[in-house]
Amino acid sequence: MLMYLPHQERLDNEILNAVLAERESADFEHYSANDVKIALKKSFLDLEDFKALLSPAAAPLLEDMMWAAKAAKERYFGKNIYLFTPLYISNHCENLCVYCGFNSRNNIRRAQLDDDGIIKELESIASAGFEELLMLTGEAPAFSSVDYIANACRLASERFATLGIEVYPLSVENYAKMHENGSDYVTVFQETYNPRRYAQLHLEGDKTAFGYRFEAQERALKAGMRGVAFGALFGLDMWRQDALSVGLHASLLQKRYQDAEISISVPRLRPIINNSKITPKDVRERELAQIICAYRLFLPFANITLSTRESVKFRDNAVKFGVSKVSAGVKVGIGEHGDDKAGQGDGQFEISDSRDGEQMRAMLRLNGLVPVESEHVFLG
Numbered sequence: 001m002l003m004y005l006p007h008q009e010r011l012d013n014e015i016l017n018a019v020l021a022e023r024e025s026a027d028f029e030h031y032s033a034n035d036v037k038i039a040l041k042k043s044f045l046d047l048e049d050f051k052a053l054l055s056p057a058a059a060p061l062l063e064d065m066m067w068a069a070k071a072a073k074e075r076y077f078g079k080n081i082y083l084f085t086p087l088y089i090s091n092h093c094e095n096l097c098v099y100c101g102f103n104s105r106n107n108i109r110r111a112q113l114d115d116d117g118i119i120k121e122l123e124s125i126a127s128a129g130f131e132e133l134l135m136l137t138g139e140a141p142a143f144s145s146v147d148y149i150a151n152a153c154r155l156a157s158e159r160f161a162t163l164g165i166e167v168y169p170l171s172v173e174n175y176a177k178m179h180e181n182g183s184d185y186v187t188v189f190q191e192t193y194n195p196r197r198y199a200q201l202h203l204e205g206d207k208t209a210f211g212y213r214f215e216a217q218e219r220a221l222k223a224g225m226r227g228v229a230f231g232a233l234f235g236l237d238m239w240r241q242d243a244l245s246v247g248l249h250a251s252l253l254q255k256r257y258q259d260a261e262i263s264i265s266v267p268r269l270r271p272i273i274n275n276s277k278i279t280p281k282d283v284r285e286r287e288l289a290q291i292i293c294a295y296r297l298f299l300p301f302a303n304i305t306l307s308t309r310e311s312v313k314f315r316d317n318a319v320k321f322g323v324s325k326v327s328a329g330v331k332v333g334i335g336e337h338g339d340d341k342a343g344q345g346d347g348q349f350e351i352s353d354s355r356d357g358e359q360m361r362a363m364l365r366l367n368g369l370v371p372v373e374s375e376h377v378f379l380g
């Protein structure tokens with residue numbers, strides 16, 4: 001397993017080793033329906049309970065899990081559902097992740113927004129009522145340098161109350177620079193926590209270093225970020241093992257950084273430009289619902305974010321039983337919020353739910369839920 005490249009900062013591997021050891025030894029066949037029922041009665045679950053909820057024995061009890069997850073969510077979040085929208089500012093990428101439309105070998109229209117382009121997009125999104133933004137780039141330091149991203153953070157933080165970034169993993173020093181420029185949330189997807197599978201899927205670029213990516217959230221917290229987000233991309237490897245790894249990674253980091261706000265995302269594979277056959281295979285909506293419930297019950301205080309990769313129907317149900325944060329008004333290409341077609345670049349994957357902010361807010365209200373734009377104040 002390639003853990004780091006020579007220029008990459010290293011932390012201790014304690015959490016990484018604990019997650020990989022647990023993943024290797026987990027035997028999901030070992031759990032019974034009774035183990036699942038015991039877990040569903042608890043207010044605080046241990047790791048064994050979490051594994052029981054991810055096991056095959058839990059599948060027939062999915063409805064019970066959904067009721068328990070709903071109660072847990074309402075205990076910590078009430079009726080609140082947080083809204084945000086992503087903004088892609090560059091689709092250049094130096095990595096070769098075989099499942100992603102931005103990968104360096106995929107023949108797509110590449111684009112990167114300059115200051116004017118970024119401001120136009122920010123103002124278009126802000127005028128739709130959003131107060132939380134997640135800013136994304138492909139992973140290409142040669143194009144999207146640290147200074148470029150930091151400047152984009154500064155522009156965004158002048159217009160949004162809450163700003164997260166999803167960019168290539170940075171050093172502590174560079175995360176601190178993003179924080180100084182107004183970002184206080186960092187999302188990094190490990191994609192799969194199976195090191196062998198990871199090596200088969202990530203063929204070129206800095207992303208080949210499994211350990212450096214794994215420790216990105218910890219570096220972000222050391223740099224002063226308020227919160228961090230985790231995720232596996234379901235469909236790449238065995239979903240039970242990946243969900244277990246995500247939950248354990250998040251909980252161990254929470255124990256070490258008790259003030260950190262933790263989020264988990266639950267993306268599944270989607271078709272990309274030039275490869276319409278990519279699918280999440282055995283992770284159907286039923287399995288995705290099981291994963292969401294297991295996360296919600298194991299880490300009841302964590303945000304669970306569901307993207308527009310999922311269908312309208314699934315999203316409308318998921319906000320009732322486990323999900324606490326959703327995106328809306330999503331454009332996955334570059335410059336797509338404005339009407340300047342010339343500067344546009346292609347998107348990362350196909351979305352499924354194309355509703356805008358107003359439509360999402362209306363749906364939430366119709367279901368007795370409360371759309372929340374932002375409840376954070378950036379203090380620097």
Ligand code: SF4
Pocket residue numbers: 093094095096097100101102103104137138139207
């Ligand atoms: S997943 Fe990220 S790093 Fe990989 S090709 Fe896509 S944008 Fe680049």
